[in-house]
Amino acid sequence: MKMTIKDIAKLAGVSTTTVSKVMNGKDESISDATKDRIKKIMKENNYTPSVVARSLVTKRTNTIGLIIPDIRNPFFPELARGAEDMASKAGYTIIFCNADNNLSKEDEYLKVLSEKMVDGIIIAVSSKREDQFEKITETSMPIILVDRDIDIDMKCIKGRVITDNFKGACIGVEHMISNGMEKILFISGPLTNKASFERLEGYKSALENHNIDFDQDLLLEGEFNENWGYEAAAIAIEKNLDFDGVFCGNDLIAIGAIKSFKGKGIRIPQDISIVGFDDIYVSSMIEPELTTIRQPKYEMGYRAVEMLIDILEGKKAEQKRLVLQPDIVIRESVKKK
Amino acid sequence: MKMTIKDIAKLAGVSTTTVSKVMNGKDESISDATKDRIKKIMKENNYTPSVVARSLVTKRTNTIGLIIPDIRNPFFPELARGAEDMASKAGYTIIFCNADNNLSKEDEYLKVLSEKMVDGIIIAVSSKREDQFEKITETSMPIILVDRDIDIDMKCIKGRVITDNFKGACIGVEHMISNGMEKILFISGPLTNKASFERLEGYKSALENHNIDFDQDLLLEGEFNENWGYEAAAIAIEKNLDFDGVFCGNDLIAIGAIKSFKGKGIRIPQDISIVGFDDIYVSSMIEPELTTIRQPKYEMGYRAVEMLIDILEGKKAEQKRLVLQPDIVIRESVKKK
DNA sequence: TTGAAAGCGCTAACAG
DNA sequence: CTGTTAGCGCTTTCAA
Numbered sequence: 117m118k119m120t121i122k123d124i125a126k127l128a129g130v131s132t133t134t135v136s137k138v139m140n141g142k143d144e145s146i147s148d149a150t151k152d153r154i155k156k157i158m159k160e161n162n163y164t165p166s167v168v169a170r171s172l173v174t175k176r177t178n179t180i181g182l183i184i185p186d187i188r189n190p191f192f193p194e195l196a197r198g199a200e201d202m203a204s205k206a207g208y209t210i211i212f213c214n215a216d217n218n219l220s221k222e223d224e225y226l227k228v229l230s231e232k233m234v235d236g237i238i239i240a241v242s243s244k245r246e247d248q249f250e251k252i253t254e255t256s257m258p259i260i261l262v263d264r265d266i267d268i269d270m271k272c273i274k275g276r277v278i279t280d281n282f283k284g285a286c287i288g289v290e291h292m293i294s295n296g297m298e299k300i301l302f303i304s305g306p307l308t309n310k311a312s313f314e315r316l317e318g319y320k321s322a323l324e325n326h327n328i329d330f331d332q333d334l335l336l337e338g339e340f341n342e343n344w345g346y347e348a349a350a351i352a353i354e355k356n357l358d359f360d361g362v363f364c365g366n367d368l369i370a371i372g373a374i375k376s377f378k379g380k381g382i383r384i385p386q387d388i389s390i391v392g393f394d395d396i397y398v399s400s401m402i403e404p405e406l407t408t409i410r411q412p413k414y415e416m417g418y419r420a421v422e423m424l425i426d427i428l429e430g431k432k433a434e435q436k437r438l439v440l441q442p443d444i445v446i447r448e449s450v451k452k453k
Numbered sequence: 454m455k456m457t458i459k460d461i462a463k464l465a466g467v468s469t470t471t472v473s474k475v476m477n478g479k480d481e482s483i484s485d486a487t488k489d490r491i492k493k494i495m496k497e498n499n500y501t502p503s504v505v506a507r508s509l510v511t512k513r514t515n516t517i518g519l520i521i522p523d524i525r526n527p528f529f530p531e532l533a534r535g536a537e538d539m540a541s542k543a544g545y546t547i548i549f550c551n552a553d554n555n556l557s558k559e560d561e562y563l564k565v566l567s568e569k570m571v572d573g574i575i576i577a578v579s580s581k582r583e584d585q586f587e588k589i590t591e592t593s594m595p596i597i598l599v600d601r602d603i604d605i606d607m608k609c610i611k612g613r614v615i616t617d618n619f620k621g622a623c624i625g626v627e628h629m630i631s632n633g634m635e636k637i638l639f640i641s642g643p644l645t646n647k648a649s650f651e652r653l654e655g656y657k658s659a660l661e662n663h664n665i666d667f668d669q670d671l672l673l674e675g676e677f678n679e680n681w682g683y684e685a686a687a688i689a690i691e692k693n694l695d696f697d698g699v700f701c702g703n704d705l706i707a708i709g710a711i712k713s714f715k716g717k718g719i720r721i722p723q724d725i726s727i728v729g730f731d732d733i734y735v736s737s738m739i740e741p742e743l744t745t746i747r748q749p750k751y752e753m754g755y756r757a758v759e760m761l762i763d764i765l766e767g768k769k770a771e772q773k774r775l776v777l778q779p780d781i782v783i784r785e786s787v788k789k790k
Numbered sequence: 791t792t793g794a795a796a797g798c799g800c801t802a803a804c805a806g
Numbered sequence: 807c808t809g810t811t812a813g814c815g816c817t818t819t820c821a822a
Contacts, residue, residue, distance in 0.1 A: 120799055131809045136801060145807055164568045168508045169799030172814045177505065179548070179569075187534050190734065193524045200524075200551055209565060211516075212549045214537055228546060231501045232516075342738070371738050378740070397527070398735045401679070401708050403715070457815055468793045473817060482791055506815030509798045 119163045127161070128154045139165060171233065178208050180424060181229035183239040185217045190396040191413060192240070195263065198417030199238055206425050208235070217242045230257060236274075236424045238417070240264050243309055258427050262420040265310060274427050275436045277420040281311045284409040284442035285318025286325075288391040289363050291407070291444055293326050295453045297361035297389055300328075303348040303373060305340040305365035312340075312365055315393065319363055334359060338369075345372025353380060360388060361450070367392035367399050370406055374449070385451040395445050404448035412440045456500045464498070465491045476502060508570065515545050517761060518566035519754075520576040522554045527705075527733040528750060529577070532600065535754030536575060543762050545572070554579045567594060573611075573761045575754070577601050580646050595764050599757040602647060611764050612773045614757040618648045621746040621779035622655025623662075625728040626700050628744070628781055630663050632790045634698035634726055637665075640685040640710060642677040642702035649677075649702055652730065656700055671696060675706075682709025690717060697725060698787070704729035704736050704745055711739065711786070722788040732782050741785035749777045 121139075125132045130150060137143050138154045157163075171177045182199055184192045196212060203210050211234060215221040219242055229237055236258040245266060258274040265278050292300055302319050305312040320330050336351060338344035345364060349372070352359065364370035370392030374384055384390055384404055392399060392408035399406040419438055426432035458476075462469045467487060474480050475491045494500075508514045519536055521529045533549065540547050548571060552558040556579055566574055573595040582603060595611040602615050629637055639656050642649040657667050673688060675681035682701060686709070689696065701707035707729030711721055721727055721741055729736060729745035736743040756775055763769035 121801095122799075132800075133802085133809060134807090137808090140801085147807060150807085164564065166509075166570060166799055167568045168505050168514065168570050169814090170801075171505045172503075172509055172799080172816085173801045175814080187524065187530045187537075188734075193530050196549075197524050197551060200549065204550070209548050209550075209569060211546050212533075212537065213541070213546075214534060227501065231504045232546060233503060233505050375738075375740070397525075398738055401712075401735050402738055403712070403740055458817095459815075469816075470793055470818080471791090474792095477817085484791060487791085503815055506798090507817075509800090509815080510817045512798085 118166075119161050121165065124154065124157055124161065124163055127157050130154065175233075176235055176428075177233050179211060179232065179234045180208050180421060181211050181213065181225070181232075181234040181237040181239075183213045183215050183222060183225050183229075183237065185240060185242065186214050187212070190398060191263075191394060191411075194413035195240070195417035198414035198419075199421045200417075202418045202421040202425070206421075208421070208425065215242065217244065219244055235428050236260070238262050238420045238424060241266055258424060260420045260424045262416055275420075275423045275438065277416050277423065277438045277440065279411045279416065279440045279442050281314035281442075282318040282321070284393060284411070285315040285363070286322045287442065287444050288393065288409045289319050289322035290325070291446070292361040292363065292389055292391060292450060293322065293328070295389065295450055297451075298328060299331075299334065299359040300361040300363055301334045301336070301352055301357060301359040303345060303352075303362060303364045303369050304335060304337045305344075305369065307337050309340075312337075315365060333357060340366050340368060342368045342372035342375075345369035345374075346376040347372070349373040349376035350380075353377075353382075362388060362390045364390065364392045367394045367396045367406060367408055370408065370449075371398065371402055374402065374404075374406070385449050389450040391450060399445075400447065407447045407449045408445055409442045410445045411442050415440055455503075456498050458502065461491065461494055461498065461500055464494050467491065512570075513572055513765075514570050516548060516569065516571045517545050517758060518548050518550065518562070518569075518571040518574040518576075520550045520552050520559060520562050520566075520574065522577060522579065523551050524549070527735065528600075528731060528748075531750035532577070532754035535751035535756075536758045537754075539755045539758040539762070543758075545758070545762065552579065554581065556581055572765050573597070575599050575757045575761060578603055580643075595761060597757045597761045599753055612757075612760045612775070614753050614760065614775045614777065616748045616753065616777045616779050618651035618779075619655040619658070621730060621748070622652040622700070623659045624779065624781050625730065625746045626656050626659035627662070628783070629698040629700065629726055629728060629787060630659065630665070632726065632787055634787075635665060636668075636671065636696040637698040637700055638671045638673065638689055638694060638696040640682060640689075640699060640701045640706050641672060641674045642681075642706065644674050646677075652702060670694060677703050677705060679705045679709035679712075682706035682711075683713040684709070686710040686713035687717075690714075690719075699725060699727045701727065701729045704731045704733045704743060707743055707745065707786075708735065708739055711741075711743070722786050726787040728787060736782075737784065744784045744786045745782055746779050747782045748779050752777060 121132045121135050125135045138151050143151055180203055200210050213225040238260050240263040256272050259272050261276040307313050323330055336348045370390055392406050395408045395410035399408050458469045458472050462472045475488050480488050517540055537547050550562040575597050577600040593609050596609050598613040644650050660667055673685045707727055729743050732745045732747035736745050
């Protein structure tokens with residue numbers, strides 16, 4: 117049978133209060149003698165306190181909920197790891213949930229996490245979420261939005277951690293321009309998606325900075341996956357579009373596009389240069405290795421948890437919006453000038 | 454302030470006992486009238502019970518700990534997802550922990566999970582773990598080993614879910630042999646690793662089945678990563694080894710090897726055929742797409758949790774060993790006969 | 791068909 | 807320096 121605080125107290129000949137105090141380091145007022153005795157007994161009996169009993173009284177579980185679309189999406193393992201690292205460093209534990217971009221699953225998880233009394237939640241919301249977090253409003257667990265931002269204002273949303281998509285796209289396109297490309301095709305993800313939209317703005321801005329007119333024909337909109345990249349590249353060729361560089365909405369698109377181009381005998385980067393977005397781990401494994409805009413995925417998870425914990429422990433103000441800066445990872449898919 | 458069972462009881466004009474009963478479906482003996490009234494009030498007030506209070510009395514948290522080396526390792530997202538899916542289906546929640554193949558981190562997590570009173574643990578143990586799970590023995594949380602097996606026998610280890618490495622290697626090597634290869638290089642991971650060792654045995658067995666002598670020179674031992682694959686391929690060429698196929702300890706090795714060969718002008722699969730192991734996400738994205746032995750990663754996670762829950766709910770016997778069958782995914786890296 | 795009472799393992803005033 | 811007491815929100819006999 118598992119030991120309880122009572123057992124330890126009895127063995128040490130003290131009250132549970134005393135044991136509780138030394139256990140929690142609130143032992144300024146306890147004599148070294150009893151302190152040591154209690155510690156010794158706890159160790160000998162391999163005693164571990166029940167955090168559920170503790171939580172019942174303290175109202176803190178030292179547990180954080182992490183809701184993401186799907187851990188199999190190559191974007192999220194890094195983020196999850198960053199979150200877990202920070203959490204574990206601060207003595208928290210993470211419950212992880214895959215909601216598949218599905219609103220009702222998200223709501224369901226929100227409910228479960230609330231029942232489990234997590235201290236707070238980090239969530240990469242479904243792109244479909246435009247409404248409020250109905251079920252959760254009143255319980256007021258603090259929530260930090262990560263990766264995906266939405267334009268809703270609720271008291272329970274205590275912060276956001278996102279990356280600067282506009283800037284990232286700018287950097288990527290500028291990189292191609294500075295290497296001599298002038299006609300840059302943009303194979304975009306869905307433009308209803310905020311991130312996509314911002315990347316498009318960044319793309320336009322970079323062009324503008326170099327006095328290149330935006331050409332609507334060079335914008336192809338589709339999904340954030342390899343198939344779309346493959347298809348879009350085929351369309352571009354079929355339509356006989358005139359371009360020397362391709363900026364892709366994300367790495368998956370870039371990977372599909374590269375495959376498509378190579379299949380048609382077009383060489384990367386000799387004939388066409390390509391830049392991706394995200395820097396998922398595959399990107400360095402394909403051929404040519406992909407030049408891409410790196411999102412600080414690990415850091416996003418890390419910072420989000422840090423922000424949450426700061427709020428939980430009353431160290432920081434709320435409603436912060438942290439915009440992380442992407443950077444470019446130069447590999448082999450852009451022809452050097 | 455959050456509602457408690459007392460508040461609901463008061464509003465409904467009944468005792469907490471009654472509320473508790475209808476909440477938990479133990480309501481055979483409650484009149485429909487009060488049942489409905491209570492349910493209505495719970496809904497109206499958006500009441501969610503505190504599972505920590507409940508856990509304190511029931512001794513069940515409906516929470517499972519999942520300890521893996523690193524979610525960023527492409528092997529684990531699938532496994533984790535499988536675990537989470539099964540857990541969530543059964544009304545459990547998963548706390549996830551990255552232990553980095555580090556014994557003391559593992560022990561630390563084991564301790565934390567025990568304090569949090571998880572109902573059981575799924576763990577892909579560190580390859581370094583040969584001793585017992587010291588810290589955990591007596592608390593006797595049920596543990597299921599997944600992916601990595603170890604030869605220790607403890608009462609707390611209630612089951613194992615692994616894949617048949619021997620068989621997998623056999624299938625892979627046979628596939629090459631049946632396509633005409635006769636001299637097959639094996640670029641292995643560390644042979645101290647049990648999985649590696651079993652794959653080597655499978656490799657040998659396949660050769661033997663076809664009356665091909667095992668040639669010690671065709672065995673190269675290193676690490677389970679891309680760099681080693683790259684390096685090993687270079688070594689093989691430098692040493693002027695005579696081979697027409699390469700069986701790799703895992704996909705990462707295969708990816709490195711392919712890159713290395715291609716860099717030296719050797720064509721895959723025209724000049725040399727290659728087979729990997731695992732079927733990680735990247736494998737279908739590289740060029741040529743990798744023919745490989747698929748481990749049922751998702752299923753491993755899924756089955757492990759299923760097994761654990763069966764044990765927790767007293768449905769099944771213990772100490773089971775579930776060996777999942779790998780299969781071959783034929784893509785482009787083996788030359789057709 | 792319902793409720794009173796005890797207790798899960800711990801923390802937190804407060805008193806001594 | 808240490809202990810008494812009450813209580814966190816729930817479940818569970820047992821009695822009514």
